[in-house]
Amino acid sequence: MDLSRLKGYAPLCFITAGVLLWRVTSPYAAILPWIIASMLFFAVVNMRPRNIRPRPQHLLLLLLQLSIGAGLYLLLSLWNRDIACSLFMCFLAPAATAAGAMTSLMGGDVGFATGYTIVTHAVICILAPLLLPLIGGGEGVPFWTLSSQIALLVARMVVLPILLAWTVRLVMHRFGREPRPHRRLTYWLWLSTLIFILGRAVHFVYEEGAESILLLLASFGVGLIACFIQFNLGRVLAPRIGIEETACRQAMGQKNTALVLWLCISFLHPLAAPGIAGYIAWQNFFLTYYMRKTHTD
Template sequence: MSLNLERLKGYAPLCFIATGILLWRWTAPLSAVLPWIIAAMLFFAVLTMPLSRLRPRREHLVIYLIQMGLGAVLYSLLRLWDHEVGLSLLMCFLAPAATAAGAMTSLMGGDTGFATAYTLLTHGLICLVAPILLPLLEPQASVSFWALSAQVGMLVARMVLLPIALAQLVRYLMARRGRQPQPQRRLTYWLWLSSLIFILGKAVAFVSGGIAETDLGRLVASFAVGLVACALQFNLGRLLGPRLGVDVVAFRQAMGQKNTALVLWLCIAFLPPLAAPGIAGYIAWQNFFLSYYMSKTRL
């Protein structure tokens, strides 16, 4: 009896997610390797791409304004019930596009340049927006504009700019020899699967460390708004892409796939405790969405 590889590929992400969750005590301490895995994914995604495809476009600004506007409206409504849960929702919209968004778009056959350019834009904007917005949301937060911008900028340089620069250097050296780099979709796919183990392990470790000190009902509510934010952004990207004449896969990934690690750090450092679980939940929810979309993709 022959194995159906396409069907097995559909189940593989769930197996890796389950491994990260069940073995979190062992996988969470190893999560320091995660930024390098994601940087490698971006490197291979842009290896075949000229820099001209990374220019910002009008549609990028439209996406950002839609996300910020929708997040602000939902936060204004939810804060009437619970301010901290409302902050949790808002941070799910404020989060910049994931460094891996371009790589995942590449795996799904979408416009890698569009998603990667949005990653660069949103990481640059959060260096400006977060130091201004966080003190307004939480007056007790002491945020140094330049210090926070510098920290975010260093993260962007390591995880986004460095792999793009290395990819362009490799392209140049190969072109000097009359060769062209080839897409590495399968390698990128397995890098993504391995990242799931560490992402989910880190999320479970975070939740287990603070769950005893938090009201269970409000904790569940914070996780729930993470699901709402995730579902809204992925589905809005799918619906709005054709209307704006943008590749659907790229638009969906740009809107829905988030750099949750960066925003989780902002929540822990500057906001009340209940702002963070929504982001931790978003980590799990977005990987379930990605697993579903990948199961529909032929590599």
């Protein structure tokens, strides 16, 4: 039996389980941030701190994503502003905490992907409180209040695992050893997230019910549009700006959907959130494709 081929199908099995077992898994979705933080920890613990730094290409990619998102928002708002808002939030979302870990599993430049995660999370703490009132949300919430709430989430999901990883590296270095966690551990942690992420997405769509079903489907559909654009944009841009392709693709396409889903639910129209739920599902199909391609090539 070819175990490597079976491993390539594992993500599809976990996605199927997440969709079918959503009633069982969705109540436990609160564990997700901790699993994702663990993935970032194991990805960063192998790296020297100097390898994770802001680069000029980070700013270029961020400006490009925000510009495309703003342009599509203005275009789509001519039809429905709430659906346009959903699409824009898919572009505003920072790079996923797990982007560096996934890049590591696919043999890419972990430093670039993790650096982009840090940059985009820092920027959203400033941009989100400024942009949300412009697109119909966050009215009445002081800038510093909203910014500090976002910053606390970022500290828990990004800053804490990175600091812990560097502390472990420092302590082990003092004893003349190097931390070398097995890549397979990160891979199975990622697979476990699929069950909870898809379960939460299916639960959210189920809770919305049959009201405004066409708008609900439209919001879910813009997640696919945003996902397709950003994953493929990263792949196309990488050789043109001198960045390793896997890192660029994952940095642009893989998103911290938990953060923007919270923003949508807390400050925007309910129709904005299904787009993020859709992005959760679609990005995991993209990740499954690239992961299977990596492990079967």
